[in-house]
Amino acid sequence: MGLQLFDSKEQQLRDFVPLKAGVVEMYVCGPTVQSAPHLGHLRSALVYDLLRRWLKATGLEVILVRNVTDIDDKVLVNAGSRDWLEFAREVEQTFIDAYNNLWILEPTHAPHATEHIDDMIALTKKLIDRGHAYQAEDGSANVFFHSASWPSYGELTNQKLENMEGEPESSFGRRSPQDFALFKAHKPEEPESAAWQTPWGLARPGWHIECSAMAKHFLGEAFDIHGGGLDLRFPHHENELAQSRAAGDHFANFWLHNALVTINGSKMSKSSGNGVSVEELLEQGSWAAIRYWLVSAQYRSNLDYTKASIKDAQAALERIVGFIKRVGATGKDVDLTKLPEDFIQAMNADLNTPLALAVLHESVRAGNTAFDNGDSKEVEAQVEAVKAMIHVLGLSKAYQEPEVSKEFKAQIEELIAKRQQAKTAKDFNTADKIRAELEGLGVIIKDLPNETIWSING
RNA sequence: GGUGGAGUGGCUGAGCGGCCCAAAGCAGCAGCCUGCAAAGCUGUAAAACCACGGGUUCAAAUCCCGUCUCCACCUCCA
Structure with a gap:
């Protein structure tokens, strides 16, 4: 049986068949770059990265669009006295860094809302022409969709x-609550750079119209999958769906929603101030461990973060990595035909990653x-099966050699050799001293039967 | 008030009519390995009576009804 995905619009599992043979077009809601990412943002990006990797593994080409909302109330507020766009770019970089560290592949397109204002104006015009939107009755440049x-x-x-x-009802000139x-009139207290000339006056786009316009720009009137966090439904x-359909487009064929990361049972979010930052996570374990942890629950299940989460994940991951290293199979070659049937079925069952693990x-x-x-x-x-599986899960880099300078590597290897000599001579004092010295350098060693292997701590 | 979702061992987390006296991981315990460690490997206990109470069925964690608890969302904002 092929891939089944849970379509949250139909509220059931559906066989996934791409609209165009061989190609999958996906649109995923990216971040509003108002402040640095927390675990919840990372999970969302990771889920669709995983789906993309799986689709690719099954032989499909994937076009993934993940937008960046770089104009928004909160961006303007959080920028304070700074240039808001510069601020937005800076925050965006913290997301990009986190994505890279988590081995989340770059999307095919990562458009900024501010670069597609024309598309949004065009879509809004169309909606007005068709009688589904109107300019505010108070004469401002506000434009609303009439639900x-x-x-x-x-x-x-x-x-x-x-x-x-x-x-x-009457707020900002809307007809009904x-x-x-679609567009929000420029406010005097906001910088003029945050407003664009539109047929309705100086204004900036609303959040929802951005995604409809950008999805259409890159993927056309119909595409396969629209994804995002459950809180965006x-x-x-x-609203995206209403706008796009009202404008005459088919829009997404499947709607996917990933569940949220919780902490003590409650949603992790900026506004409640319980977000776990990247820095806090890295105290518990490596990026690889974080990725492993995020994969350890099915994407539609809540994932509860506890203090032990990342440490547990690290231990579990090291068991896998340890096996590959133990048998000396750290080469990069991967043969996807070696994927076990059970693994394939687990992934095809709406990405049942815990079962796959x-x-x-x-x-x-x-x-x-x-x-x-x-x-x-x-x-x-x-080992070939294991490597194929962790390749699909995007964890391959966990067993590959850490990237360190040649000099550093030579230094480590020399120390290990010296320690080996001391051990052979039964001079255990010296051997332990060298071990301590290596630890001082952040290097952890493991004595295997025939050799000593090392890794960078953390 | 409306709409969705969840409650499974110490913890995380699969299973969603028979293969379940319930996967996997972590933690625990034992053994192996080791100069000693660390790490690793192998094995493994337990009362998981699958939130609670009814019901359907030859058969229920899985379906139905009721109850309780929890979570998410409900529009210039996640």
Whole structure:
């Protein structure tokens, strides 16, 4: 059976078939670059990275668009007296760094909202022409989508218009409480650089129109998958869907929503101030361990962060990496035809990564047992399977040599050789001293039967 | 009030009608390895009565009804 994905619009598993044979077009909501990322942001990006890797592994080409919302109320507020765009770029860089460290592949396109204002204006015009949007009745440059004009409004989240609370009726010139902004009129207290000349006056785009416009720009009127965090289902995705459909586009064929990272059972978020930063995480374990942890739950399950989370993940990951190193198979070659059937089925079942990890660990154990028994044929079979699996999960780099300077490497190897000499001479004092010295350099050594291997601490 | 989702061993977390007296990992314990460590490897206990109470079924963690608890979302903002 092929890949099945849970479509949150249909609220069921559906067989995934790309609209165009051989190519998958995905749009994922990226961050609003208002402050540095926390675990929740990382999970979201990672989930779609994982999906992308799996689609590629099954032979499909993937075009992934992940936007950057670089104009937004909070960006302007948090920039304070600084140039807001410069601030936004700086924050964006902290996201890019974190993505890179987590081995999240670069998207095919990573458009900035501010670079697609024309697309947004065009889409908004179309909506006005079709009678689904209007300029604010107070004469300002505010433009709203008229939710009541679109009969299927609410279809994504199965809600009825009358049950939605909405904004106070007259605020900013809207006709009804459930109408949302497509463009927001420039405010005197905001910098002029944060406003654009539109047919309705000086204004900046609302959040929802950005994604509709950029998705259309890069992927056209219909594309395969729209992804994002569960907290974006409403209003953001509901509004995107309404806008794009009202403008005559089919829009996304599948809607995917990843569950949230919680801490003590509650959503991790900026506003509640319980976000766990990258710095705090790295005290618990490596980037690889963080990635492993994020993969250890199925993407639609909440993932609860505790103090031990990353440490546990590190231990589990090292078991896998240890096996590969132990049998000396650290080469980069990977053969995806060696993926076990159970693993493939787990991934095809809406990316059941915990089950996939179980298959992986079973392979590791079988491989280790074979190694102890000197069954080199079995060892080879298992290690190839393991490498293929962790390649798919994006964890391959965990076993590859750390990138250090040649000089440093030579120094380490010399110390290890000296220690070996001391050990052979049964001069254990010297041997222990050297071990301590290596630890001082941040290097942890492990004595294997025939050799000593080392790694960088953390 | 509305809409979705969740409650499984000490912890994380799969399973969603029979293969479940419930995967995998972590932690624990034992053995192996070691100059000693660390790490590693192998094996493994337990009362997981699968939130609680009913029901359907030859068969339920899995389906149905009820109850409790928790989480997310409900529009210029995640």
